[in-house]
Amino acid sequence: MTAGTGTASASATQERTDTSSAPTGTPLLSVRNLSVHFPLKRGFIVQREVARVRAVEGISFDIYPGETLGLVGESGSGKTTAAKAVIQLRKPDSGSIMFDGQELLGMSNSELRPIRRKMGMVFQDPYGSLNPRMRAGDIVGEPLKVHGLAESGDDYRTQVSALLTTVGLSPGMAERYPNEFSGGQRQRLGVARAIAAKPSLLVLDEAVSALDVSIQAQILNLLQDLQDQYNLAYLFIAHDLSVVRHISDRVAVMYLGRIVETADSKDLYENPLHPYTQALLSAIPTPNPRLEQSRTRIILQGDLPSPMAPPSGCHFHTRCPIATEACSLTDPDLRQLAPNQAAACLLATGYDAAPSPVSRV
Amino acid sequence: MTAGSTSKSTPLLQVRNLRTSFNTPDGKITAVAGVTFDIHHGETLGLVGESGCGKSVTALSIMQLVPNPPGVIEQGEVMFDGTDLLKLSNKEMQAVRGSGIGMIFQEPMSSLNPVLSIGRQITEPLEVHLELGKAAALDRAAELLNMVGIADSRQRLDDYPHQLSGGQRQRVMIAIALSCEPKLLIADEATTALDVTIQAQILELMKNLTSQLGTALLIITHNLGIIARYADRLNVMYAGKIRESGTAEQVYLNPAHPYTIGLLNSVPRLDRPATDRLDPIPGEIPDPSDLPTGCAFRPRCRWATTQCEIDEPSLEATGVQNGRTDAQPANAPALVACFEANAVATSIEMART
Structure with missing residues (x-):
């Protein structure tokens, strides 16, 4: 999509011992060993912690400008929790989040405020994420006010009009309320609000999932235009693998709080290494009846295990079609198996030969 | 099957x-x-x-x-x-x-x-x-x-x-x-x-x-x-009507209605190269209490003519002029509700070659 990003690779390894194919430039966002746990408490007056949901467990990734x-x-799988931790809507338990050269963990709210300007977020529900009592113009312009980015009332109105035009709405719509917009238009408002403060990173959490396909395509095109225009970095969260392939340079696959595979988009879809990725890809029906008749489908058995009590060893072993006994004992690390691809699977080809950052049990 | x-x-x-x-x-x-x-x-x-x-x-x-x-x-x-x-x-x-x-x-x-x-x-x-x-x-x-x-x-x-x-x-x-x-x-x-x-x-x-x-x-x-x-077969609906009908092979491999064509071009597909651009249908679904006259898809259709504004097309066999909306055996031709079906087919054919 954008030039000079295809080299990002070693970023995926959990330990930074492998620097052989270090990407060029500095990442905009660098997440290392991020963990977010939710304590489960019991008790009426004195609350005791009885269990922990390890929603995100030691994930690492980089995003380049x-x-x-x-x-x-x-x-x-923890994808939304991970995103919320990145933009500091939820405090992580451990790990490191470097954004634009600064460590975010441990910062106070006042220290975070100028940094938050550079991160925008678009949510899934275009109905729930817009205040129904605010006019469209004020929704889009609020970040300008909060961060003091408008010099005067006229400047504010000019900027709001420009933002609405950028996302394909007419400036005249600034006076309307959210209920006067369609689902697609509301999501355009959400995007306009997210880019108002000129961020360098947008977190898009299922931003097109609730939209009808013809509208979804319009928003995806808009996002790609904005990325080219403003050199925006995207953390694009979705469950629809076809949409993710379309928009992503690189992809990380999560299962029960961990990243199980990460690769350049092309490699992941052409040659998935982790059995979970393989099953996910084969589960997506394509609108092509001839292809559908010839495709082999991997139908996983059973339900997703509860994140409160994940299986031992490799979290995926209970549903994995190729799991062996070793998989229930050993928790595989994410390891580099191809130039731009890493997977956490004991049985993935080349796993034994790859340099191991951590000794295995 | x-x-x-x-x-x-x-x-x-x-x-x-x-x-x-x-x-x-x-x-x-x-x-x-x-x-x-x-x-x-x-x-x-x-x-x-x-x-x-x-x-x-x-x-x-x-x-x-x-x-x-x-x-x-x-x-x-x-x-x-x-x-x-x-x-x-x-x-x-x-x-x-x-x-x-x-x-x-x-x-x-x-x-x-x-x-x-x-x-x-x-x-x-x-x-x-x-x-x-x-x-x-x-x-x-x-x-x-x-x-x-x-x-x-x-x-x-x-x-x-x-x-x-x-x-x-x-x-x-x-x-x-x-x-x-x-x-x-x-x-x-x-x-x-x-x-x-x-x-x-x-x-x-x-x-x-x-x-x-x-x-x-x-x-x-x-x-x-x-x-x-x-x-085995499918009906594509838009604004309360079936716009195209046929076997899965007919409709997916040779879509005839502009809406079906638009839908198939709107979705990112694993069976196609991850091209840089999708080709979405312009505009939005019409308000059901205020449908456009004639063919309801007309405002979003690139092939629309003045006839589409006045009349409503009925579901007809592709390439056949007399309407046959009755029972269709499985091997019947696909049905499409579009006045410009022939023009659409020609321009799709041109785009392919």
Whole structure:
């Protein structure tokens, strides 16, 4: 999509011992060993912690300026929690988040405020994420006010009009309320609000999932135009792998709080290494009846395990079609198996030969 | 898979010129505006379209579950196995639901009763429709749960819906829907709320069970891929009408209606290179209370002419001028409702070469 981003690669490894194919430039966002846990508490007055949901467990990834990282996974995989931790809507338990050269963990709210300007977020529900009592213009212009980016009332109105035009709405719509917009138009408002403060990173959490296909395509095109125009980096979260392939330069696949595979988009879709990625890809029906008749489908058995009590060893072993006994004992690390591809699977080809950052049990 | 073998006999379901509307404060909304199609014994038919196109209301009209008021089935015929369902009394219709036609909805949590055990919910139709005794019904219920892939089925009969996962609830819904061996199963966005790997499980289960039992299947979805994978034939709906109809091969490989073409170009597809741009349909779905004159797709159509503004095209065989909206055997030409079908076909052909 954008030039000079295809080289990002070693970013995926959990330990930075492998620097052989270090990407050029500095990442805009660098996440290392990020963990987010939710304590489950019991008790009426004195609350005791009885269990922990490890929603996100030791994930690492990089995003370079102007590129898109797709984060895919099913419900409960921790993709939204990871995104919320990145933009500091939820405090992570451990790890490191370097954004634009600064460590975000441990910062106070006042320290975070100028940094938040550079991160925008677009949510899934275009109905729930816009205040129904605010006019469209004020919704889009609020970040300008909060961060003091408008010099005068006239400047504010000019900027709001420009933003509305950028996302394909007419400036005259600034006076309307959200209920007067269609679903697609509301999502355009959400995008306009997210880019108002001229961020360098947008977190898009299922931003097109609720839209009808013809509208979804319009928003995807808009996002690609904005990326080219402003050199925006995207963290694109979705469960729809076809959409993720379309928009992403690189993709990370999550399962029960961990990244199980990460690769350049092309490699991941042409040659998935992790059995979970393979099953996910084969589960997506394509609108082509001839291809559908010839495709082999991997139908996974059973349901997603509860994140409260994930299986031992490799979290995926209970549903994995090729799991062996070793898989229930050993928790595989994410390891580099191809130039731009890493997977966390004991049985993936080349896993044994790859340099191991951590000794295995 | 192919419906060819069954096409000679009378279709199981014949929907003729069905028209359903809703009276709202903003005026009358015609959700289904004259829909005609057949489902043959044992075949799988897909009904595809975006939100508000009338696909769910079509299914609810067949089942006579349209809330009245505000909904009214204004006209049409729904011939199921030789009887017009629209002429039946409530009580007679009750007998058809469940034993003649089973239905599965999108939200399994709200379709199951939260205060009754799933055993109770599966045995109820067995006792009512098949007049089984308590013990026999329980045995049958356990068998059914087994059939839909729920292990320890005896014990699970005592579970309540909240103790099951989303995928399991949908399996229970399938068990209930198939419990009286209906001749037709309607699945209305039955897998939309599920994760992709669970969605694949449920779809395979539905397809396998219906082909084992010889049940016809009507799949209603917005997902073009699901229809391509599981349906023998499909109808594409837009603004209350079927715009294109044919076998999966006909419609997907040679789409003829501008709307179908637009839909297929809007979705990112794994079977095509990850090109930089999608080709979306411009504009938005029209307000159902204020549909454009003539062809409802006209404002978004790049081939529209002045004729499209004045007249409504009817569903006709592609390349054939005389309209044949009647029963179509499986190998019939695809049907398309478009005045410019020939011009569209020519320009698509030009673009390919």
